[in-house]
Amino acid sequence: MRLLITAAAVLLLVTGIGIEPASARNPAAMSVPVTRSFQDWRVACDNGGRCTAYAGNEGHVTGFVLITMPAGPDAAADIAVGIDPGEGGRSPVPRINGSEFPLVWSSLAPHDGIGHIDGDTARALMAAMATARSLVLSGGADDASISLRGLGPALSWIDRHQGRHRTVTALRLHGDRPASTVPHAPVLPLVTAAPAIDQTGFGPGTPVPPSVDAMPEIRVCRQDWPESSRPDLTLSARLDAATELWGPNCFLAASHIGHLLYLTGPGGRDPRPLTPAGALEPTVDFVNAEYDPATRTLSQYVWRSGTGSAGRIQHWVWTGTTFALRSERATRELWNIPDRLWPTLWRSR
Incomplete structure (x- = not known):
C-alpha cells in the first residue's frame, strides 16, 4: 500500500496536478x-x-x-x-x-x-x-x-495554503470560485501580561546567585572566557513572589551579547533552564536579550550581518505562569531586508 500511495503522489506531481497542503482542506492548519x-x-x-x-x-x-x-x-x-x-x-x-x-x-x-x-x-x-x-x-x-x-510555484503554494486556489482572489491561477469560498483567517492567540511587580534588588549589577552561576551550561559556555575579561551584563528580574529570572552572560561579540536564562525560586533556588516556545522551535540561547518589567516582555534580537540584513526578533510575555510568545519575525537570507519588513512567523492579540 505504501508503494501505491507513493506512486500516486509522483503521478500527481508529474502531471502538474499537485497535492494541496492540509490547510486547503482544514483551515485550522493555517495557524x-x-x-x-x-x-x-x-x-x-x-x-x-x-x-x-x-x-x-x-x-x-x-x-x-x-x-x-x-x-x-x-x-x-x-x-x-x-x-x-x-x-x-x-x-x-x-x-x-x-x-x-x-x-x-x-x-x-x-x-x-x-x-x-x-x-x-x-x-x-x-x-x-x-x-x-x-x-x-x-x-x-x-x-x-x-x-x-x-x-510561480511559491505563489501557487500560498494559494493552496490559504484555500484560495482557483478563486477570483488567487495570486497565481485565477478561477471562477468566488471569494466567499476562501477560509477566514485563524483567530490569533490572546496573550495577557501579568501585573507588574516590584523589582527592588534586581536589575543591572545584581550578583548572580551561586546556584545559577554553577549550572553546567554556564561553565561550558564560559570555559574559554577568562573572568578577568568578562563584563557583568547579567539579566535579572522578579517575575512573581515565587519566581525569579536570571541570565548570566555567556559570550560577548562586536554586536551580540549572549545569555542563558533560568527560572528559579526565591534567592535563586532550584534553577531550571528557560526554553520558551518559538514559532518553529524553542529558544535555548538568547542573543541581545532584554526584559521590560513594566510590560513583562522578554525579547531577543539576532542578526547575521553588521547591517542587520537577516536574523530573528522575538518577544515573549510573562503571563504569571509562563513566557508566552507574542511575536516573531525572521529571515535567513542576506538580502538586506530591513528588520521591520522581515516576514512574520507569529502574531498574537
Missing part, C-alpha cells in the same frame, strides 16, 4: 507557522495564515522583493521592493521587459530605497513577473536583478 523554498524564492507563513513570498540579490548591489498576502476572503496582496540606494541613489523602480511599475510610498521614505505596490498595480506586476525570468530594480548605485525562478 501552524511554516516556511518553504522554491528555487530562488522563499515563503514564510505565520500562525494567522499571512504569507510572504520573497527573493533577493546578494551581489554588490543588494535588492529584494516581498509579496505579502494575508489570509481570508477579503485579503489583497502588498508588494515591497527595496534596493541599496548608495550615495546619491534614488527610490527603486521595478522594471520587467522594459515596463516600469510605479510605487506607493505610504509611510516609508523614498530615500530609504524602499517602496510599496498594492491594488491594481500589484496585480499587474505579479502577472508580468509570472511570464518573465527576472525583475530589475533601478535606482541605486547600480541595477539589481532579482531572479523569478520559483515564483
Whole structure:
C-alpha cells in the first residue's frame, strides 16, 4: 500500500496536478507557522495564515522583493521592493521587459530605497513577473536583478495554503470560485501580561546567585572566557513572589551579547533552564536579550550581518505562569531586508 500511495503522489506531481497542503482542506492548519523554498524564492507563513513570498540579490548591489498576502476572503496582496540606494541613489523602480511599475510610498521614505505596490498595480506586476525570468530594480548605485525562478510555484503554494486556489482572489491561477469560498483567517492567540511587580534588588549589577552561576551550561559556555575579561551584563528580574529570572552572560561579540536564562525560586533556588516556545522551535540561547518589567516582555534580537540584513526578533510575555510568545519575525537570507519588513512567523492579540 505504501508503494501505491507513493506512486500516486509522483503521478500527481508529474502531471502538474499537485497535492494541496492540509490547510486547503482544514483551515485550522493555517495557524501552524511554516516556511518553504522554491528555487530562488522563499515563503514564510505565520500562525494567522499571512504569507510572504520573497527573493533577493546578494551581489554588490543588494535588492529584494516581498509579496505579502494575508489570509481570508477579503485579503489583497502588498508588494515591497527595496534596493541599496548608495550615495546619491534614488527610490527603486521595478522594471520587467522594459515596463516600469510605479510605487506607493505610504509611510516609508523614498530615500530609504524602499517602496510599496498594492491594488491594481500589484496585480499587474505579479502577472508580468509570472511570464518573465527576472525583475530589475533601478535606482541605486547600480541595477539589481532579482531572479523569478520559483515564483510561480511559491505563489501557487500560498494559494493552496490559504484555500484560495482557483478563486477570483488567487495570486497565481485565477478561477471562477468566488471569494466567499476562501477560509477566514485563524483567530490569533490572546496573550495577557501579568501585573507588574516590584523589582527592588534586581536589575543591572545584581550578583548572580551561586546556584545559577554553577549550572553546567554556564561553565561550558564560559570555559574559554577568562573572568578577568568578562563584563557583568547579567539579566535579572522578579517575575512573581515565587519566581525569579536570571541570565548570566555567556559570550560577548562586536554586536551580540549572549545569555542563558533560568527560572528559579526565591534567592535563586532550584534553577531550571528557560526554553520558551518559538514559532518553529524553542529558544535555548538568547542573543541581545532584554526584559521590560513594566510590560513583562522578554525579547531577543539576532542578526547575521553588521547591517542587520537577516536574523530573528522575538518577544515573549510573562503571563504569571509562563513566557508566552507574542511575536516573531525572521529571515535567513542576506538580502538586506530591513528588520521591520522581515516576514512574520507569529502574531498574537
